[in-house]
Amino acid sequence: MNEETTPLALITGASSGLGAAFARQLAARGCDLILVARRREKLTALAAELIKEYTIHVDILPSDLSGEAGIHRVEERIRVLSRLDYLINNAGFGLAGEFIRQSMEKNLAMLQVHCATPARLAHAALPGMLAHGGGVIINVSSISAFTPMAGNVQYCATKDYLVTFSRALQLETHHQGIKIQALCPGFFHSEFHTVMRANKKSIPAWLFMPADEVARRSLAALRNKRVIYTPGFLNQLVVFVVRLPGLGNGLLTLFARQIARRRRDFLKVRE
Ligand code: NAP
Numbered sequence: 001m002n003e004e005t006t007p008l009a010l011i012t013g014a015s016s017g018l019g020a021a022f023a024r025q026l027a028a029r030g031c032d033l034i035l036v037a038r039r040r041e042k043l044t045a046l047a048a049e050l051i052k053e054y055t056i057h058v059d060i061l062p063s064d065l066s067g068e069a070g071i072h073r074v075e076e077r078i079r080v081l082s083r084l085d086y087l088i089n090n091a092g093f094g095l096a097g098e099f100i101r102q103s104m105e106k107n108l109a110m111l112q113v114h115c116a117t118p119a120r121l122a123h124a125a126l127p128g129m130l131a132h133g134g135g136v137i138i139n140v141s142s143i144s145a146f147t148p149m150a151g152n153v154q155y156c157a158t159k160d161y162l163v164t165f166s167r168a169l170q171l172e173t174h175h176q177g178i179k180i181q182a183l184c185p186g187f188f189h190s191e192f193h194t195v196m197r198a199n200k201k202s203i204p205a206w207l208f209m210p211a212d213e214v215a216r217r218s219l220a221a222l223r224n225k226r227v228i229y230t231p232g233f234l235n236q237l238v239v240f241v242v243r244l245p246g247l248g249n250g251l252l253t254l255f256a257r258q259i260a261r262r263r264r265d266f267l268k269v270r271e
Contacts (some may be wrong), residue, residue, distance in 0.1 A: 015042035017190025021215035066109035078124040089118035090140040094196035099153040114158035134177030167267030186235035
């Protein structure tokens with residue numbers, strides 16, 4: 001990484017939740033920032049807060065990453081940068097319910113935001129990072145990558161893509177100073193469950209971490225050689241258990257049934 005200039009980070013999904021938490025923590029470390037998401041007013045407010053608190057430059061780049069124009073705008077911005085030290089592919093959303101009950105439009109949007117965008121932005125960022133001898137790419141996946149579940153088909157599949165993409169990309173680039181992390185958090189507090197209209201109460205509160213804690217642990221874990229990083233002992237235990245042959249699948253089925261039952265009750269109450 002270039003140590004003579006102020007480091008620069010581009011964060012997608014920076015208008016709330018984990019993306020905003022990454023922005024605050026990197027700002028506190030003296031990083032200049034480019035903040036990407038659709039909601040301009042949220043990005044403007046966060047940029048104003050950070051500029052007031054720290055001596056850094058913050059640019060906003062409002063873009064819809066589910067469409068060609070938005071992705072292309074961010075790619076082009078990356079290509080003209082003289083340097084980029086951190087690319088944080090964090091933008092994402094959930095879809096509640098069975099695969100066939102969701103429109104194909106929403107399914108395709110998820111593929112764009114969770115898979116095509118991170119790949120295209122990494123492809124745009126890597127030449128510059130390699131030229132400067134280093135850089136960090138964090139791809140925000142989820143423990144859902146290891147827990148395929150009914151009612152969460154496309155989400156689990158796209159998050160699984162990010163894990164495999166990160167592992168393979170790290171193999172190609174580790175000897176050139178590039179650090180790739182597939183961040184696989186469990187539940188944490190953000191707008192995520194509100195946006196997908198999920199019943200947050202169906203998930204035990206003690207399973208949720210603060211978003212700041214997830215961002216802090218992710219950045220600290222960049223020192224490790226591992227590509228996949230799951231913050232929190234409990235989440236690490238969940239991933240370990242569900243990957244056990246036989247037992248893991250049985251537990252997953254039980255958990256998925258429980259969530260589906262609570263969700264049905266929730267929808268009945270809302271109607
Ligand atoms: P959040 O508060 O809802 O934030 C999601 C961010 O993604 C927002 O800034 C949103 O901004 C942006 N975004 C969504 N669709 C977009 C689009 N089409 N174009 C551009 N930006 C878009 O949720 P979060 O929990 O912080 O989510 C961050 C990441 O963590 C996601 O990838 C999510 O899958 C992952 N994750 C979350 C949890 C959890 O329990 N919360 C657990 C594991 C993994 P705009 O709406 O302004 O566009």
